[in-house]
Amino acid sequence: MSTHNTTNESGEMYSASETIIELRNTEVVFDMSRGVSRVLDNVDLDIRRGEILGVVGESGSGKSMLASAMLDAVVDPGILSGQITYYPDDGDPVNVLGLSDEELRRLRWEDISMVFQGAMSSFNPTMSVKGHFVETLEAHEYDREEGMERAHELLSDLYLDPERVLESYPHELSGGMRQRALIALSVVLEPDLLVMDEPTAALDLLMQRSILSLLEGLKEKYDLTMVFITHDLPLVAELANRMAVMYAFELVEKGSTDEILQNAAHPYTRALLNSTPNLDAPLSEMTSIEGSAPDPVNVPEGCSYHPRCPLADEQCVAEAPDFHDVSSSHQVECFHWEDAAEAIPFNIEQPSSPEEGEAR
């Protein structure tokens, strides 16, 4: 089912990995009284087996829509179109948008699983945590005993006391414990791909970082591919191998984390990096991005970032840029990517050596 490859994204670093899910021309449209609202605009993305991909964007940039699209879970009356192909470990490629309801139900959780922000609303408040595990296992006809063993192991991998947590009701757990229990639940059916939408957003920083380091362990142990969607660029930069930056409902830049951090080529990405409060940056040089993100009904013509971009010229107003290759593992949607580094210098030197070793 796979269509022609518009861009081959495989760089040398990831030559061993293959694609697990492929999105082509993926669009989500809502018909609103004010006009047509395109909340996901022509997204092409390959997610590689075994990677952690960080998807970064501000609120209202369409990043959650991207997550929903991957599971064909866009809510009505949203209309999802394009081509989404899932490549299982063994077996034929699956056209996600062509699945029947039953097939889709199996694909979700068993192959592709999802963790949402705010665990409280993902759990049933009247059911114990154990009940959730049992229900999930039974609904998908998994062996209950084996499954519960896995649940125990997963919970202790996440630094939780399995007995205590399983007996608890969701409201009896702290926010951080609840979110970790939800992650364990989403992995209990051994999916290949775990999509997480702001999984740590409501938690404090220490818990966020702790969960991140636990996720890394989980990924190694269970051989997972992860997509981590967040507005918090520095947070995901610690975890992801590769990042995709969204602005105004489309992807504007994708590349390996190192390349994005050291050599971001899109003016928006650079401005975003500069606007992030950072413990190591000189105080005087943090700046915010002028202007505000566009309304989905009324996205600017041409490059959608042009009203806020210092490099914008007539070309940016007139036509939308395509992806340009910065390197084999780094693409950017900007006409002036070669000038971005000079026009928007980073306000922190990017040291290449870790400098936080003394924390312990």
Add this chain to the structure above:
Amino acid sequence: MSVDTHPDYEGRDPLVSLEDVEVHFEESSGLFDFSEPEVVRAVDGVDLDIFEQDVVALVGESGCGKTTLGKTTIGLQRPTGGSVSYRGQDIWDAKDGKGDVEIPYKDIRSSLQIIHQDPGSSLNPNRRVMKILEAPLKRWQSQMSAGDRRGQVLSMLEEVGMTPPDDYAGRYPHQLSGGEKQRVALVRALLMDPDLILADEAVSALDVSLRVEMMDLMLDLQEKFDTSFVFVSHDLSNARYFAAHSGGRIGVMYLGELVEIGPAEKIINNPQHPYTKVLRWATPDLTPDGASSDKPPVRKIDIPDPKNPPPGCRFHTRCPEARQVCMEQTPPEYTTEEFHETKCFREDDSHEYWSSPQITDDENEADQLYSEADD
């Protein structure tokens, strides 16, 4: 904005002074349950002086009592022990009319203001911005004419960058973005011409790219109106940005106690308390190949129940440096250098801590993963 200069606190009278403040909440278990109510010790034994044009950023995990301490500072939360005074006048004596009240409670109340975390729910959705902002002026400055009132509201809106002010004044809260709502909340606090504003996670709900802008605005206004700020945040980098720009201090809270306080840059670059170092670890930076694969530098990642805080040093159950003595004795405040205080035995080179055996965790604990890395 003065960076790297700390205001000279010597010889100045504090604006607000907290002495040995304690806030304990009783949690009753039910209507027919007559057993001892459980006590949540939200704030315990905190001393803190806030001066004029001062900035104190309080950081810590959720549930560490930073918001409660903030609210106690501005007289919104009555402490269950200790005293809170405003320019020498005990706030709660003034409220109760006890003793000689030199500054009436009404004046104290309007001098100490708050900006809430969630701007959406702190503004009345059924009123236009003008109406929302007029209300406090009507209440506290009833002699002001309607025209003056509107004029002042409009000029303040302009001050915070909401131009044209007439347009914004006519809007309902839902017609404003998150950043704009927070500005309205800021204007509402400033209209009272306060001495101290508590900004309770005031930027946390905003997009990352808007936080710096909002903090810059608050810093500008701080300078212009000579206001002090208590800035509550769980994010050390925001706290540093705000406190360092104004030459203020960062206070680190853990389970109701202030475990370290000092000039912002000192806390960031030379943290003394092991917990502050943990927070430093938890703050992401943009260093590629940074400390990402590190295990959290705590022995347990969950915070203990504040109903039953650990004895001795409250951090000993998670502290990577904890020794036997930390379970038995409570560390006092050590002054590391000027205005920099830390509650940890490691500050005292001759303390018995150094000869005390390390705490070893129970093998069955879920955190045994960490003990591998520990030995």
